[in-house]
Amino acid sequence: MSFDDVTVTAEAAGGDVVILRHVSAELTERRVALIGGNGSGKSTLARLINGLVSASSGVVTVDGLDVSDEGPAVRRRVGFVFTQPAAQLVMPTVAEDIALSLRRLVPDKHERQQRVLSILDSYGLAHLAATSVHALSGGQQQLLALAGVLATEPSIVVADEPTTLLDLRNSVIVADRLFALEQQLVLVTHDLDLALRCERVLVIEDGAIAFDGEPAAAVDHYRRSVATP
């Protein structure tokens, strides 16, 4: 995917605010992390990848497709995992939620039911198939959300602080799932250990890329940027 001179502005009470300014990067690595302070622009950059946020100027390209022209095709390719899994669990039960994700790829209902069960089984959620999505713990919800996103077979997975709300055990489970993916992963995170597991790390500061490169050097840059003199 690539960002070519991308600027994002938003309307605010006192006039337009610039959220991202002149961001350019071509991300080809399998694991890319976006790190940086609160409000620096990481989520906005991540959301540009599937068109949840639109560029005010510049071009975002995913698999050669211009996100602003080919929104639906891009969204089929990009799976997005949110911090709050409840935001993407839309069906009443666990099994129905996965079935919804599979609707396009597995049109046959019987085959779809079989696939739902095997997916739930692989996530240790089979015993919860008939349970309400609202009755799940936060960790179970995040695993279900991830299973639902991956069921659509995206070619890129974007995850925006997917482990922030999870306890240690569940964050390890979710992170390990993400890092085991074949697909390209773009991960927004405050967890610097996760950033260090990536191949490339972008440090976002005040709406711009302040550092882009090797993870250890990027984390070092970020740590130094917040250190008090």
Ligand SMILES: Nc1ncnc2c1ncn2[C@@H]1O[C@H](COP(=O)(O)OP(=O)(O)OP(=O)(O)O)[C@@H](O)[C@H]1O
């Ligand atoms: N639609 C919008 N309208 C106005 N301001 C916005 C809008 N979206 C984001 N912002 C502002 O842009 C800045 C960057 O937001 P963004 O969510 O991308 O930051 P972030 O780096 O992901 O932060 P955090 O680590 O806190 O999640 C923030 O100051 C935010 O308030």
